[in-house]
Amino acid sequence: MLNLNQVKVVLVEPSHPGNIGATARAMKNMGLSNLALVSPKRYPNVEATALASGADDVLQAALVCDSVDEALQDCSYIYATTARHRKLGWPSCDVRTAATEICSRELDSSKKIAILFGCERVGLDNDTLTRAQTHIYIPTNPVYSSLNLSQAVQLMTYELKMAHDGLNPVLPVEAREAPLASYDIVEGFYQHLESMLTHIYFLDPKQPKMLMGRLRRLFNRAELCETEVHILRGICKAVLSKTPKD
Amino acid sequence: MLNLNQVKVVLVEPSHPGNIGATARAMKNMGLSNLALVSPKRYPNVEATALASGADDVLQAALVCDSVDEALQDCSYIYATTARHRKLGWPSCDVRTAATEICSRELDSSKKIAILFGCERVGLDNDTLTRAQTHIYIPTNPVYSSLNLSQAVQLMTYELKMAHDGLNPVLPVEAREAPLASYDIVEGFYQHLESMLTHIYFLDPKQPKMLMGRLRRLFNRAELCETEVHILRGICKAVLSKTPKD
Numbered sequence: 001m002l003n004l005n006q007v008k009v010v011l012v013e014p015s016h017p018g019n020i021g022a023t024a025r026a027m028k029n030m031g032l033s034n035l036a037l038v039s040p041k042r043y044p045n046v047e048a049t050a051l052a053s054g055a056d057d058v059l060q061a062a063l064v065c066d067s068v069d070e071a072l073q074d075c076s077y078i079y080a081t082t083a084r085h086r087k088l089g090w091p092s093c094d095v096r097t098a099a100t101e102i103c104s105r106e107l108d109s110s111k112k113i114a115i116l117f118g119c120e121r122v123g124l125d126n127d128t129l130t131r132a133q134t135h136i137y138i139p140t141n142p143v144y145s146s147l148n149l150s151q152a153v154q155l156m157t158y159e160l161k162m163a164h165d166g167l168n169p170v171l172p173v174e175a176r177e178a179p180l181a182s183y184d185i186v187e188g189f190y191q192h193l194e195s196m197l198t199h200i201y202f203l204d205p206k207q208p209k210m211l212m213g214r215l216r217r218l219f220n221r222a223e224l225c226e227t228e229v230h231i232l233r234g235i236c237k238a239v240l241s242k243t244p245k246d
Numbered sequence: 247m248l249n250l251n252q253v254k255v256v257l258v259e260p261s262h263p264g265n266i267g268a269t270a271r272a273m274k275n276m277g278l279s280n281l282a283l284v285s286p287k288r289y290p291n292v293e294a295t296a297l298a299s300g301a302d303d304v305l306q307a308a309l310v311c312d313s314v315d316e317a318l319q320d321c322s323y324i325y326a327t328t329a330r331h332r333k334l335g336w337p338s339c340d341v342r343t344a345a346t347e348i349c350s351r352e353l354d355s356s357k358k359i360a361i362l363f364g365c366e367r368v369g370l371d372n373d374t375l376t377r378a379q380t381h382i383y384i385p386t387n388p389v390y391s392s393l394n395l396s397q398a399v400q401l402m403t404y405e406l407k408m409a410h411d412g413l414n415p416v417l418p419v420e421a422r423e424a425p426l427a428s429y430d431i432v433e434g435f436y437q438h439l440e441s442m443l444t445h446i447y448f449l450d451p452k453q454p455k456m457l458m459g460r461l462r463r464l465f466n467r468a469e470l471c472e473t474e475v476h477i478l479r480g481i482c483k484a485v486l487s488k489t490p491k492d
Contacts, residue, residue, distance in 0.1 A: 146299075148299075197484075200485055235448055238443075242447070
């Protein structure tokens with residue numbers, strides 16, 4: 001069973017230092033300790049420290065990064081929280097279902113599961129959203145749905161604790177070869193794939209439409225293992241070496 | 247079934263006006279509107295208004311009282327939240343169980359159910375606790391259990407909304423675009439893929455190994471829809487048209 005310290009809460013471009021502190025406290029209240037901050041607007045900051053209250057240890061251990069990619073390096077599964085319905089349908093579930101799924105993952109102890117939270121005003125952008133296998137939404141009042149950031153973290157971590165403390169059905173063994181490819185390996189493949197598709201003029205960088213998003217969704221759904229990523233990269237490489245340069 | 251407006255959130259002697267505003271927002275996010283404030287330290291206050299964000303209506307309609315008794319006048323059931331174990335054993339349950347119980351109460355529409363929250367520093371005093379039929383606790387990390395007041399309200403109101411909505415997690419959005427591709431369409435794609443891989447010398451027909459088997463397993467696991475097959479065939483075609491014939 002997953003250890004709650006293997007869940008990494010990732011705040012992407014948080015604006016208010018108070019929310020960072022309140023997030024640290026909310027996490028510790030539920031037994032989580034792994035926090036990453038991607039390009040926080042103001043941090044470190046006295047307000048963050050004040051709101052963290054007795055959870056300064058979580059705050060001090062927080063990883064501060066320049067990019068989402070950096071924050072996700074050691075993560076095998078990526079979840080993204082979102083309030084809005086997106087044009088491109090994506091696998092999604094409510095926070096309770098997600099917590100149960102996360103807690104029943106079998107994961108190497110060196111690996112983590114990331115949960116992304118967007119900035120206070122606009123949430124996560126589409127580019128970041130397509131990095132996730134699954135989107136998580138919190139059921140709210142349809143006419144007033146915008147939760148405070150630290151409240152969203154509180155609900156997510158509460159559901160994780162509840163799931164961890166009691167509801168742990170083990171998911172069926174997946175039809176794949178172990179081990180599951182980590183985020184950076186899969187992301188590297190997507191970069192290769194995009195270059196290759198551009199090279200053969202299948203993808204027009206000026207009019208990308210949703211092509212990469214659709215392909216990411218397809219492959220994320222399949223939960224690629226390392227061998228498979230290796231094969232797929234090999235195909236991209238072979239195509240590039242066989243097609244003439246302009 | 248109970249209407250969520252029949253649940254009255256009662257903050258007893260809240261110290262920080264920010265928590266009052268954040269409470270109003272947390273309530274409205276979950277569809278509650280009935281707030282009472284017993285002897286708030288500083289209220290009205292700009293910080294309360296700021297933190298209420300779009301929930302100023304809940305804040306403005308809040309009943310400000312001098313005593314707990316006054317706040318409870320129209321209430322048929324009283325619940326009290328508490329973090330600590332009390333010497334005096336009292337009927338108590340966790341927040342999820344309480345929410346289900348509250349939402350299944352049959353109640354005259356003029357009556358309410360109160361949920362009491364104590365002040366930030368010490369919670370509810372024993373005198374107030376004995377006014378309740380039931381005590382509610384929120385499961386937390388035993389070594390760091392003190393939740394922020396508005397976070398506690400958020401968790402309580404979230405569980406009320408979840409119970410009210412019928413403990414019915416919305417069915418997951420399908421992780422694909424319907425309709426699912428039929429067998430012959432997928433099989434046609436595999437033929438195309440195999441030709442393309444042979445053409446770029448990634449697949450040696452004399453020594454195919456398990457390559458096609460691995461790729462089939464990957465794509466079968468993903469359960470391709472028609473649009474996806476269309477895209478994947480398009481990629482194969484583009485590769486073929488860009489690579490020179492021998």
